[in-house]
Amino acid sequence: MNGNLCFDDKFLIDKEVLGKGAFATVVKGLDLKNNQHIACKIVSKQxxxxxxxxxxxxxxxxxxQRQLKSPYIIQLYKVYSVDNYYMLMMEYCExxxxxxxxxxxxxxxxxKAIGFLMQVLAGLREIHSHSIIHRDLKPQNIFIKGNQLKIGDFGCARTAFIDSLNVGKTTVGSSYFKAPEIIEGLEYGFEVDIFSLGVLLYKMLFNSYPFEGQSVQEIYKKMQSVSIDFKKNGVVISNQMIDFLQRLLKFDRNDRITWLQVYQHPVISKNLKNDSISAENIFAPQFIDVQLYQDPKFTNKKFSSIKVQSNLSTSGIAEENKQKSNVQQQDEEKKRMLAELKEAKEKEIQxxxxxxxxxxxxYGQMWELAKSFKKFNIPQIDSKIPALFILKKMKSLNSQLQNELNQRINIFxxxxxxxxxxxxPYEKLQxxxxxxxxxxxxxxxxxxxxxxxxxxxxxxxDQDLIQExxxxxxxxxxxKFYIESLIAYANGLNQILQKLNDTAQQKGFFYQIILVYEACSIDKLIIDNIEYDFEKHKLEIIHTNPEKYQSIIExxxxEALN
Known part of the structure; x- marks a missing residue:
């Protein structure tokens, strides 16, 4: 094909080649409507x-690919049939x-590798939610757009037909990333993507493969017998990561971690709610519900002992696996999953x-302050207006929490x-x-x-103050009025504090002043440090050395003014 092509006055295709494969060439193009680059995959019909x-x-x-809609998956915009070619207009990843x-x-x-992995998992959730097994997860099929990773190339993917087994039988995927059951020619399900995910993660961390060889047979033998090197190329990883990789790369899928357990493993679970995106830390941008993987079809222990043709021919590697009956295995797996699910729910409720x-x-901390204004009812200092504003702030915080609970809003x-x-516990909280x-x-x-x-x-x-x-x-x-009234009240108390000689009175005034100033910064506390230990802080205030009172007040x- 020569020259630039334009489709529907929307897509302009040029000659810049981005990549070439056995039966397709990918060139650069332009989405004229949105003024952004696209990738055009040109496939020979012949x-x-x-x-x-x-x-x-x-x-x-x-x-x-037409079914899949996710920011972590290469999007297919349009397919054209032109003479002897198919033209696929796709998302471009620079x-x-x-x-x-x-x-x-x-x-x-x-x-950073965990950050990359979180995005791959986000893409896989979309793929698996359509009952699709990717089967060819590898670095060449994961693309980078800005700070975002996107899964592409679904030529080897297939739908797991919804029957009693939900399994495939064909042998596809790159040899280094193939699960053993694919190489053996056994029936398989979504657990093959777990093994490939393990190889992919290892490759990211070590820039090498956990099992290497010159042939499929040699790679397979090493999967069976070779201990994985977790110090390759001088790389050092955490013990948690080693444990995670070992569980992902189990040869026997019955021992391999399940998809639900992937999300329960500390390497993943502690990052699920991390929403930071930077050049060094790239995470899926929000916590996603993973109830999808509670479906029994995502377990690893439900396979028939029926033998299908292996791509190892006479190598003698493909041995018959004697497994329990499907019914018994599914029953055991169901019990285990229910126990795990119960434990997970109890932990989350806590x-x-x-x-x-x-x-x-x-706002409970503010409650102590609200009730204390009457104790410091000093004629020359107005305490009524700051007391009102403290109570209004408390009412606002309480109403917000009350609304979230009563309307059943999932804020966490x-x-x-x-x-x-x-x-x-929910009823008691409410x-x-x-x-x-x-x-x-x-x-x-x-x-x-x-x-x-x-x-x-x-x-x-001041009419605005009167209205407030x-x-x-x-x-x-x-x-504005909240801060001004509290600071004026605290300053008035401090003037009296500086004239007191009685140690007990000094301590009482100092404690009240600190509570008032910290009430000015309550919004910052809500945003920055919800797990603030109020009781510990209270004791620290009470036991402050009187010589430090004024420096701490300043x-x-x-902080209150800022």
Whole structure:
């Protein structure tokens, strides 16, 4: 094909070749409508016609890729039939493939490799959710666009037909990345992608393969017998990563980690909620529910002992596997999965309760301050308005938490949120938060009346401030008045503190002043440090050396103003 081609006044194809394969050439193109580069895969109809297997794989690739919609999968925009060629308009990845990246940069540091892996997993979730086994996961089929990885090339992928086994039988995929059961010619399912994932992760970390050989037979023998080298090329990885790789690369799929266990392993589970994206740390950008992998079809122990033709012919490697009956295996697997699921749900419910209580503790800390204003009722210092604003802030935080619980909003991205909603701890939490609201209201309304009376006593003329005092809702000016009133109150207390001689009185005033200043910064505390230990901090304030009172007060005042 010569010259530039234009399709539907939308896609312009030029001569720049991006890659070449046995039956296809990929060239660069332009999406005229969106003004962005695309990749155009040009496939010869004649070569497909000469090879029925390739023809079937190509038709399958188009069919499967049209189903998949994910930021972690190469998108297929359009397919054209032009003379003797098919033209596939696809997403362009300027970073090339992962194989070239490894050739250029060498082994990938562990944390960055985990980031890459998280994105591959995100793409696989989309693929598996359509009951598709990829079967050819390798660096050459993973592409880089900006800071994002995308899975491509679905020529070897196939649908796992929804029958009693959900398995395939064909032998495909690159030799280094093939699971043993594919090489043996056994029936297989989604567990083959787990093995390939292990090889891919090892390749990223060491820029080498865990099992090497000059032939499929030699690679297979090493899979069976060779201990994996976890110090290759001078690379050092964590013990957790070693354990993860060992479980991914188990020769016997019955011993291999399942897809659900992949997400429960510390290497993955501790990064599921990490949303940082940078050149060094690239993670899937949000926590994704992985309930998909609770489906029994994603377990590894459900295969027939029927022998199918092996691609090892007379090598003698393909031995018959004596396995338990499908019914018995599925029953055992179901029991195990149910036990694991129960444990996971219990742990997550405990986690949820802890997080909600930590949120509650934030306005609970302010509750102590709200009740203490009457103890420091000093005529020359107005305490009514700051007391009102503290209670309004508490009411706002309580109402937010109350709304999240009552409307059943999944603020912590829990996997088993519905189970949490049906649990006894949820009911207790809901009651606690609702009871808090009642207690806050008991103090809020009389405090508002006292603050309204202070308007006249203090000759307040600022209409915005008057409006803030007279309404229980937070106005746009609330933060300004909230900070100003608390700082004025704290400054007044500090003037008295500096004149006191009684140690006990000094300690009481100092403690009140610190509570007030820290209430000014409560929003920052909510954002930055939800697991703040209030009780420990309270003891630190109480036991502060009196000689440090003023320096600490100045520091807290600066933090409040910022």
């Amino acid at each position: 070569k497909l016609k000469e090879n029925p297997t390739l023809d079937n794989l190509f038709a399958q690739e188009i069919q499967l 970073g090339g493939d992962l194989e070239k990246y490894l050739q250029k940069n060498g082994p990938i540091p562990e944390q 986690f949820a309760v802890k997080q909600y209580l930590l949120k509650r503790n934030i 991205n829990l996997k088993y949120f519905n189970d949490f909603l049906d649990s006894e 009651k606690q938060i609702n009871d808090d609201s009642v207690e806050i209201d008991k103090l809020l309304h009389p405090t508002q009346q006292e603050a309204i009376e202070s308007i006249q006593k203090l000759n307040i003329t 005092i007279k309404t229980l809702q937070l106005t746009p000016c609330f933060k 520091q807290k005042q600066t």
